[in-house]
Amino acid sequence: xxxxxxxxxxxxxxxxxxxxxxxxxxxxxxxxxxxxxxxxxxxxxxxxxxxxxxxxxxxxxxxxxxxxxxxxxxxxxxxxxxxxxxxxxxxxxxxxxxxxxxxxxxxxxxxxxxxxxxxxxxxxxxxxxxxxxxxxxxxxxxxxxxxxxxxxxxxxxxxxxxxxxxxxxxxxxxxxxxxxxxxxxxx
Amino acid sequence: xxxxxxxxxxxxxxxxxxxxxxxxxxxxxxxxxxxxxxxxxxxxxxxxxxxxxxxxxxxxxxxxxxxxxxxxxxxxxxxxxxxxxxxxxxxxxxxxxxxxxxxxxxxxxxxxxxxxxxxxxxxxxxxxxxxxxxxxxxxxxxxxxxxxxxxxxxxxxxxxxxxxxxxxxxxxxxxxxxxxxxxxxxxxxxxxxxxxxxxxxxxxxxxxxxxxxxxxxxxxxxxxxxxxxxxxxxxxxxxxxxxxxxxxxxxxxxxxxxxxxxxxxxxxxxxxxx
Amino acid sequence: xxxxxxxxxxxxxxxxxxxxxxxxxxxxxxxxxxxxxxxxxxxxxxxxxxxxxxxxxxxxxxxxxxxxxxxxxxxxxxxxxxxxxxxxxxxxxxxxxxxxxxxxxxxxxxxxxxxxxxxxxxxxxxxxxxxxxxxxxxxxxxxxxxxxxxxxxxxxxxxxxxxxxxxxxxxxxxxxxxxxxxxxxxxxxxxxxxxxxxxxxxxxxxxxxxxxxxxxxxxxxxxxxxxxxxxxxxxxxxxxxxxxxxxxxxxxxxxxxxxxxxxxxxxx
Numbered sequence: 171x172x173x174x175x176x177x178x179x180x181x182x183x184x185x186x187x188x189x190x191x192x193x194x195x196x197x198x199x200x201x202x203x204x205x206x207x208x209x210x211x212x213x214x215x216x217x218x219x220x221x222x223x224x225x226x227x228x229x230x231x232x233x234x235x236x237x238x239x240x241x242x243x244x245x246x247x248x249x250x251x252x253x254x255x256x257x258x259x260x261x262x263x264x265x266x267x268x269x270x271x272x273x274x275x276x277x278x279x280x281x282x283x284x285x286x287x288x289x290x291x292x293x294x295x296x297x298x299x300x301x302x303x304x305x306x307x308x309x310x311x312x313x314x315x316x317x318x319x320x321x322x323x324x325x326x327x328x329x330x331x332x333x334x335x336x337x338x339x340x341x342x343x344x345x346x347x348x349x350x351x352x353x354x355x356x357x
Numbered sequence: 358x359x360x361x362x363x364x365x366x367x368x369x370x371x372x373x374x375x376x377x378x379x380x381x382x383x384x385x386x387x388x389x390x391x392x393x394x395x396x397x398x399x400x401x402x403x404x405x406x407x408x409x410x411x412x413x414x415x416x417x418x419x420x421x422x423x424x425x426x427x428x429x430x431x432x433x434x435x436x437x438x439x440x441x442x443x444x445x446x447x448x449x450x451x452x453x454x455x456x457x458x459x460x461x462x463x464x465x466x467x468x469x470x471x472x473x474x475x476x477x478x479x480x481x482x483x484x485x486x487x488x489x490x491x492x493x494x495x496x497x498x499x500x501x502x503x504x505x506x507x508x509x510x511x512x513x514x515x516x517x518x519x520x521x522x523x524x525x526x527x528x529x530x531x532x533x534x535x536x537x538x539x540x541x542x543x544x545x546x547x548x549x550x551x552x553x554x555x556x557x558x559x560x561x562x563x564x565x566x567x568x569x570x571x572x573x574x575x576x577x578x579x580x581x582x583x584x585x586x587x588x589x590x591x592x593x594x595x596x597x598x599x600x601x602x603x604x605x606x607x608x609x610x611x612x613x614x615x616x617x618x619x620x621x622x623x624x625x626x627x628x629x630x631x
Numbered sequence: 632x633x634x635x636x637x638x639x640x641x642x643x644x645x646x647x648x649x650x651x652x653x654x655x656x657x658x659x660x661x662x663x664x665x666x667x668x669x670x671x672x673x674x675x676x677x678x679x680x681x682x683x684x685x686x687x688x689x690x691x692x693x694x695x696x697x698x699x700x701x702x703x704x705x706x707x708x709x710x711x712x713x714x715x716x717x718x719x720x721x722x723x724x725x726x727x728x729x730x731x732x733x734x735x736x737x738x739x740x741x742x743x744x745x746x747x748x749x750x751x752x753x754x755x756x757x758x759x760x761x762x763x764x765x766x767x768x769x770x771x772x773x774x775x776x777x778x779x780x781x782x783x784x785x786x787x788x789x790x791x792x793x794x795x796x797x798x799x800x801x802x803x804x805x806x807x808x809x810x811x812x813x814x815x816x817x818x819x820x821x822x823x824x825x826x827x828x829x830x831x832x833x834x835x836x837x838x839x840x841x842x843x844x845x846x847x848x849x850x851x852x853x854x855x856x857x858x859x860x861x862x863x864x865x866x867x868x869x870x871x872x873x874x875x876x877x878x879x880x881x882x883x884x885x886x887x888x889x890x891x892x893x894x895x896x897x898x899x
Binding site: 410412415426428429430432437445447448449451453457458465470473499508533542543544545 | 640645647648650651652653654701703708710712713716736738739740741742743745749781785787790
């Protein structure tokens with residue numbers, strides 16, 4: 171059950187008494203207004219008794235927020251943390267990189283004290299991670315504690331793309347050399 | 358459409374964002390380009406002349422997504438002492454953050470300075486500076502040409518040269534006279550004269566992507582991976598006016614081929630300039 | 632005269648140039664308005680959002696450095712182009728709210744008077760700030776902690792100083808919506824000039840030159856809030872009152888045009 175019209179920001183969509191405000195809308199003095207350009211949809215769901223009004227945008231925005239899954243590239247490292255450039259939020263590419271930090275205590279969930287940065291990431295690696303806080307002034311704080319988070323793409327010192335052989339190791343298929351990484355579990 | 362790198366399957370957008378080099382290589386190794394063009398194919402080029410009423414001559418040029426506006430203002434100045442009957446032509450290009458996120462606000466970047474300088478040298482022989490004289494040793498026209506990039510999607514040099522040429526061809530200089538008593542130059546806009554160019558310039562740019570593929574009219578994504586570039590400028594008779602090669606090795610036969618392709622491009626640009 | 636410290640980063644012409652004296656223009660109101668508009672009529676508006684390209688070529692348009700949103704806006708002779716970037720990595724320390732910055736520039740050839748210097752003038756800085764103040768209230772900055780939104784505006788052609796500022800506000804509004812940034816409302820702006828105790832809408836440069844007072848208003852019609860108002864010159868309080876009312880009415884009309892253009896941009 172949905173009806174569609176194209177709305178612009180500031181367009182009145184309905185009363186808060188009759189509807190719930192969904193994504194792309196805001197509420198002012200009991201009224202629901204659109205806050206973006208998009209198509210208005212009204213959906214009913216079992217969880218709430220009122221139908222939800224929301225506005226679907228034509229193309230999604232990629233901004234990291236707490237809990238979102240991101241893909242990032244390791245830029246530089248020190249013994250305490252790795253600096254990364256966030257390139258994708260969910261499945262949406264960012265227009266420009268956001269900066270992120272993976273601290274050594276956020277790399278894995280167990281034996282945090284024995285984690286060594288150098289055995290987890292190397293500059294250039296592509297890492298899947300989760301945003302855990304908005305972080306400091308410069309960067310978002312990310313974590314790779316979950317099994318499916320960690321290095322998804324890495325090159326060996328010889329320059330070949332490596333294949334994960336365990337959750338801690340990756341192997342160069344040509345030289346058979348093994349390097350240490352915090353690997354993401356392959357789905 | 359999906360692509361695999363290592364053990365993972367990425368969506369095409371993800372792949373493009375994370376491995377731009379590998380992304381382009383997949384296309385180039387198949388003798389095609391990511392926007393479907395052939396290696397020697399230029400993007401659609403459009404020229405509109407005389408759109409800006411506040412300038413004495415103007416033009417808008419589009420090459421694919423790259424958009425340039427050129428405006429020329431004519432003002433009166435005293436001539437240089439050593440060249441009492443010659444006017445001035447200055448050319449500047451503005452690459453502001455508006456056209457691409459890779460440019461920063463503030464003073465012109467080194468790239469913009471190099472482009473301005475190159476434009477200036479290219480066009481210094483195009484306008485007969487003596488025709489800009491109002492009164493010998495007293496007053497001459499100073500033409501200030503400014504090329505503003507509205508959207509940059511690669512190949513800004515071609516777009517800038519075509520825009521500047523079109524704007525120069527559009528210049529209408531008002532009839533001006535110097536009052537010898539008061540020293541004031543008065544001008545009449547109703548009696549305007551078109552500026553005559555001594556020669557026309559037709560640019561064609563080529564980029565060497567990933568050290569192996571020579572492509573014409575590279576867009577922004579390709580230019581980022583380019584290791585070398587070649588700008589061939591021909592004059593109206595098809596003679597070489599300028600060749601500007603930057604970056605890594607391009608063979609002599611490849612350069613000769615580029616000059617040949619530039620001849621074909623010259624006809625296309627001349628048609629767009631009509 | 633221009634401050635002529637040699638700028639080595641640009642190609643320099645002669646040190647000192649002047650505009651020739653052109654044969655005098657006639658009185659702009661000699662026989663009604665030159666373009667035969669009525670006194671409360673805004674010049675025709677043309678607006679286009681998204682990349683300026685005419686052909687849709689999606690893959691090549693999505694290069695990493697492309698702007699998030701852009702708009703091209705025409706109002707009579709006025710031409711303004713705007714690009715919006717963001718929300719992107721913020722530079723400021725305010726992490727609770729996003730920030731909005733605006734950079735306004737005249738192209739050197741955009742004005743009917745003397746050629747503008749390449750160096751950013753004080754008036755451009757002032758207008759940048761005006762635009763920020765006019766637009767920021769409409770953006771839901773609380774939705775973008777840590778991020779910043781940048782708008783870059785270039786005037787390609789101007790015709791009437793106040794009208795150009797109003798056009799810039801409309802242009803940024805459209806570009807912000809195109810970028811998909813959450814807003815309370817789009818801001819529509821409009822300007823007027825006082826000529827012989829009569830308010831004249833959307834003055835051209837020739838008309839503005841002879842008007843004794845000007846007024847710019849930026850307005851959010853849906854919220855019924857004025858976000859920016861600037862009046863200079865001499866008026867009586869009653870006249871100002873009247874101008875605010877007329878301007879708001881015109882803004883509503885401009886707003887309708889903006890909205891229609893924006894809706895058309897996604898419903899092809």
